[in-house]
Amino acid sequence: MARRDAQPRDTKDKILSAALTEFSARGYADGSIDDIAARAGVTKGAVYYWFHDKADVARDLQRQLAERLAEDAVATIDPADDAVTNLIRGFEAWLRALERHDEARFFLRDCWAIPELADSRREDWVGPVRELLADGIQRGDLAPLDADALAHVLIGAWAEGTLHVLQSGDPTSTVAVVRHVVESLIVTRSTAKARA
Amino acid sequence: MARRDAQPRDTKDKILSAALTEFSARGYADGSIDDIAARAGVTKGAVYYWFHDKADVARDLQRQLAERLAEDAVATIDPADDAVTNLIRGFEAWLRALERHDEARFFLRDCWAIPELADSRREDWVGPVRELLADGIQRGDLAPLDADALAHVLIGAWAEGTLHVLQSGDPTSTVAVVRHVVESLIVTRSTAKARA
Numbered sequence: 265m266a267r268r269d270a271q272p273r274d275t276k277d278k279i280l281s282a283a284l285t286e287f288s289a290r291g292y293a294d295g296s297i298d299d300i301a302a303r304a305g306v307t308k309g310a311v312y313y314w315f316h317d318k319a320d321v322a323r324d325l326q327r328q329l330a331e332r333l334a335e336d337a338v339a340t341i342d343p344a345d346d347a348v349t350n351l352i353r354g355f356e357a358w359l360r361a362l363e364r365h366d367e368a369r370f371f372l373r374d375c376w377a378i379p380e381l382a383d384s385r386r387e388d389w390v391g392p393v394r395e396l397l398a399d400g401i402q403r404g405d406l407a408p409l410d411a412d413a414l415a416h417v418l419i420g421a422w423a424e425g426t427l428h429v430l431q432s433g434d435p436t437s438t439v440a441v442v443r444h445v446v447e448s449l450i451v452t453r454s455t456a457k458a459r460a
Numbered sequence: 461m462a463r464r465d466a467q468p469r470d471t472k473d474k475i476l477s478a479a480l481t482e483f484s485a486r487g488y489a490d491g492s493i494d495d496i497a498a499r500a501g502v503t504k505g506a507v508y509y510w511f512h513d514k515a516d517v518a519r520d521l522q523r524q525l526a527e528r529l530a531e532d533a534v535a536t537i538d539p540a541d542d543a544v545t546n547l548i549r550g551f552e553a554w555l556r557a558l559e560r561h562d563e564a565r566f567f568l569r570d571c572w573a574i575p576e577l578a579d580s581r582r583e584d585w586v587g588p589v590r591e592l593l594a595d596g597i598q599r600g601d602l603a604p605l606d607a608d609a610l611a612h613v614l615i616g617a618w619a620e621g622t623l624h625v626l627q628s629g630d631p632t633s634t635v636a637v638v639r640h641v642v643e644s645l646i647v648t649r650s651t652a653k654a655r656a
Contacts, residue, residue, distance in 0.1 A: 407640055410633030416624040417617045417637045424616020428609055437606030441613045444603060448644030 276314045278304045280328060283321045292322055330388060336361040338392075347400030351393070351446050355422055359435050362426070389422075390415045397449075406449045414449075421445060472510045474500045476524060479517045488518055526584060532557040543596030547589070547642050551618055555631050558622070585618075586611045593645075602645045610645075617641060 282304035286295045297318055301308045315321045337354040345353075394415035400406035425438045432438075478500035482491045493514055497504045511517045533550040541549075590611035596602035621634045628634075 409637050409640060412628075413621070413624055413633040413637045417621045417634065417641065420620020420623075421613045421617040421641075423620070425609070425613045427616075428612040432608075437609040438613065441605050441609045444605060445613065445617075445641055445644065448641065 275306060275310060279306060279311055279314060279321065280325050283325050284329075287322065287325070292318075297321075333358060333361045341396075346405050346450075347396045348406070348446055348450050350396060351418075352443050355425075355442050355446075356439060358422075359426065359429060359439065362430070389419050393418060400449075405451060407451055409449075418446070471502060471506060475502065475507055475510060475517070476521050479521050480525075483518065483521070488514075493517075529554060529557045537592075542601050542646075543592045544602070544642050544646050546592060547614075548639050551621075551638050551642075552635060554618075555622065555625060555635065558626070585615050589614060596645075601647060603647055605645075614642070 279300060283295070283300045286300050286303055290299075295318065297308060297311050300321065301311050304311070311321070315324070337358040340353040340357045341350045394411050397406060397414050397418075398411035401408060401411055422442065425442055429435045429438050475496060479491070479496045482496050482499055486495075491514065493504060493507050496517065497507045500507070507517070511520070533554045536549040536553045537546045590607050593602065593610050593614075594607040597604060597607055618638065621638055625631045625634050
């Protein structure tokens with residue numbers, strides 16, 4: 265990925281913002297560097313000064329969006345609460361953040377289907393979830409399952425759940441399903457129950 | 461999709477078999493019609509006689525593989541059993557079938573990441589699962605959740621779980637997680653418990 269800090273940052277930001285509009289309007293596959301440059305009001309050369317190719321633009325944009333969206337989710341995490349409460353609150357906050365970013369809805373829908381993006385994205389989300397789960401399992405709050413396998417399965421559930429919310433337009437039933445699945449991890453003993 | 465029944469079927473089968481080898485060896489993105497034709501020992505024209513383009517070959521191949529793999533899963537469904545037992549047995553049979561098809565492992569890994577394939581594939585799997593769930597929910601065996609949302613969330617969990625098994629090489633921990641999640645759907649009353 266091209267990173268040259270001598271040029272003013274706002275050209276790069278202008279390009280990313282134009283790319284978001286372009287990908288939202290036409291989809292990633294049909295979006296072009298030519299049109300991104302035109303939307304940003306810069307030359308094609310300026311785009312290639314900052315980015316290697318279209319995938320590089322998309323990766324940067326995806327990282328920026330993921331960070332913006334994750335901020336809301338992470339802000340809901342309270343170390344005093346158990347993993348299950350934090351996971352459910354995090355998922356709901358993530359869905360709410362998505363509602364507020366209309367362009368992000370389109371972009372993220374694309375994002376999951378772009379091979380070169382999917383892999384890096386996956387580990388971004390699996391990592392923090394695995395950590396929350398491992399902690400809860402170690403403390404005996406959660407069922408003694410493999411934290412890595414569990415994190416992958418939950419991320420898959422949430423990703424597909426998010427796509428379903430975006431397609432159906434109604435988060436209620438999907439949130440209820442996710443809540444049910446996550447709550448099923450609670451070890452049923454009085455302390456864990458009282459905390460959840 | 462081109463379908464002309466005047467030509468012998470085995471040319472088509474030869475092309476599909478060559479495509480599986482090609483996609484397994486080089487990945488879908490890097491696979492080419494030229495190389496598929498060469499592997500099959502047919503002309504490029506013969507490939508285009510049967511298929512519009514590379515995506516058309518991949519779709520046919522994916523459908524063929526999905527049918528072969530689903531056969532094993534569907535064979536485990538027993539209408540006398542409850543939905544949860546059927547779902548867990550189906551997932552395990554699906555994983556076992558995958559073990560036996562070495563080339564399929566590579567192809568299916570690609571498959572989920574190919575936008576033009578992912579959508580049709582998704583509904584292939586969501587449909588039957590939704591039906592099993594709706595039936596279990598209506599009979600009062602399963603938690604009263606939205607069958608459509610639940611089917612999407614479970615398919616996401618299984619898809620990501622399958623990728624995790626393919627990457628880690630060990631199905632045990634993922635099967636335990638899937639079993640835990642699916643069993644959490646059982647309504648805890650004596651009859652449902654006895655049946656599960």
